Amino acid sequence: MFRMTSYLCYLLGSLLLLSCNSHPGASQKETATVTPAPSPKTDTKYVNGIQLTSPARDAILKYNDLLKITFDTKKGLPVDSVEIFWNNRKITTIRNGKEYQIRVPSTQIGRNNLKLMAFHPGEKRSLSSVTVTVKPDKAPEKLQYKIVKTYPHDTKAYTQGLVYQDGILYESTGQYGESGIRKQEMNSGKILSALSIDNKLFGEGIALCNGKIYQLTWTSGKGFIYDLRTFALESTFTYNTQGWGLTTKENTLIMSDGSNKLYHIAPSSFNVIKEIEVYDHNGPVKNLNELEYINGLIWANVWMQDRIVIIDPESGEVKQELNLSGILSPAERRQLNDSDDVLNGIAWNPEKGTVYVTGKRWPKLFEIQTYTHD
16 A cells, blocks of 8 residues: 555655646746648650641741641641740640631741640640741831031041041051051031040940940950040940940840840940841841941941941831942042942931931031932
């Protein structure tokens, strides 16, 4: 009996001690165990179950063409639905049949991606895509011009870039041993300052941005940033293509490299924000050279032609074009080097709404006003 009583006392004491230690006021710290939530499980499996049969790879289309899309599916692999995407934007969902028709969107010229995604039972999917080329469905509008005023131009200046601002004309020149930048008063023609660059570099286009001058070089992949007022060199930048033309669209630079591409570039880093391809109704417009941003559009010289194309900077479509083949007299033409003394140089005067144009080693710089026929 004594042993049983002792045992009961011991048991009661142990329970009492355990109860005290588990009380919220006890000195022992509590620990909580957190069990992580399981990661969502995906059972999607991609299989080879669909094949685009039309349009063909590298097909050439025009804006608003009626495009017939056809596809085949793998035998023995049922299809619940098929989604169609144009440049990753969903167009529609097909639940029956193997064809669909769309109007080619007039949003982006050049290379466009058409993709089909098929959904099969059992969390299976399949993909098929094709890249097609899209061009505008109409010719650019033809601009006319009249000469407002003519200025003398240095026939030693192999013009690569031209910019006007506040009564001052900035011009960059090319050729090894002749490359540099100059600024002159528009009305008097007085040279205010000039600089030359290394004889091993071939100067190209320039642009003004945030109180600085950006200058490209041709094949060295190196550019320069100068103070606009003093021409003091502030820094350099690099790029992975050739440098041809340069202009400023608000706070963005736009560069050409002699192809049919234009590059939108961040001035602070010279990183490419995006690139666009330039097309007219005939196809890609190559040899894009000197650039100027005017009223929301990019004007571009086409190298070795007396043609300026006027481009939508977002889509790349050539909206207008200007033929300046007759702006120099036949006698002046005969004095030029036919191999490369061609039209190059566009500058915009926003106060007057006029454009300055010239060419490599041309004897004149022309101030023109453009217009269209009603």
